Amino acid sequence: MPVARPLSRRQLLFGGQPGTPALRPPWALDERAFLAACTQCRACVERCPQQVLVLHRDGYPRFDPVAGECTFCGDCVDACQSGALQMRNGQPAWQQIAEVGEACLCRSGVVCGSCREICPESALHFERGRIAAPRVDADRCSGCGACVSVCPSAALSVRAQVQEAIA
Ligand code: SF4
Ligand code: SF4
Ligand code: SF4
The missing domain is CATH 3.30.70.20 (Alpha-Beta Plaits)
Structure with missing residues (x-):
């Protein structure tokens, strides 16, 4: 090992x-x-x-x-037999969230909703009546990553939200 x-x-x-x-x-x-x-x-x-x-x-x-x-x-x-992965009572799977980058087609005026269509949490919101990049609803996003691979311009990523403080 x-x-x-x-x-x-x-x-x-x-x-x-x-x-x-x-x-x-x-x-x-x-x-x-x-x-x-x-x-x-x-x-x-x-x-x-x-x-x-x-x-x-x-x-x-x-x-x-x-x-x-x-x-x-x-x-x-x-x-996992080592205990490195553990479901503990009340603990979420992780602290991470999707991010929409500059490459989003909507920023160039192109209509696209691929990420919204696939998101299982309905966490991506587009402003009504405007072609604008989607906003990630932090309260809903599970960090599952489903939106990342469907984006035709690779504009989406998932970011860890917490880092352990090290003295
Ligand atoms: S988290 Fe580490 S110890 Fe646990 S199954 Fe994966 S590689 Fe093995
Ligand atoms: S990471 Fe998952 S829950 Fe979050 S916006 Fe993307 S598809 Fe939706
Ligand atoms: S789909 Fe997610 S929870 Fe299931 S084995 Fe893969 S990483 Fe783990």
Whole structure:
């Protein structure tokens, strides 16, 4: 079984990519605890029926919304024997939200509603009567990633909302 390597402070904060907190599988522990617990066994990656989990080059699993939607089936948690993924009472699957970038076709006056059509939470709102980029309703967005891969201009992404403070 692979042995986890000690990570730098930057890796702990950003998963190795400056400015980009890593998107972990759903129900992952807080970042520091996750990195300590995960044995890099890749069981979650192999179990995910949606194939939205990938093993990053640092050896740890990540959620990749470009690959598709997390349906919150919980199979990855069931597969994880290390405790790195755990459904705890009252805890949400994760703290992450969709973001609409500059490439949104609506910003160029093109009518497009692909993301709104696929969003299972009705979390993308367009202003009535205007061609404008959609607004993400933070109270509704589950961070599932369904909107990301359907965007014809790759304008959507999912961003982690919390980072663990490291002294
Ligand atoms: S909850 Fe299900 S769909 Fe989502 S990452 Fe885990 S196994 Fe994949
Ligand atoms: S199943 Fe658990 S221990 Fe194995 S790679 Fe996934 S998160 Fe890490
Ligand atoms: S991440 Fe999921 S819930 Fe959030 S806006 Fe996209 S499709 Fe809707």
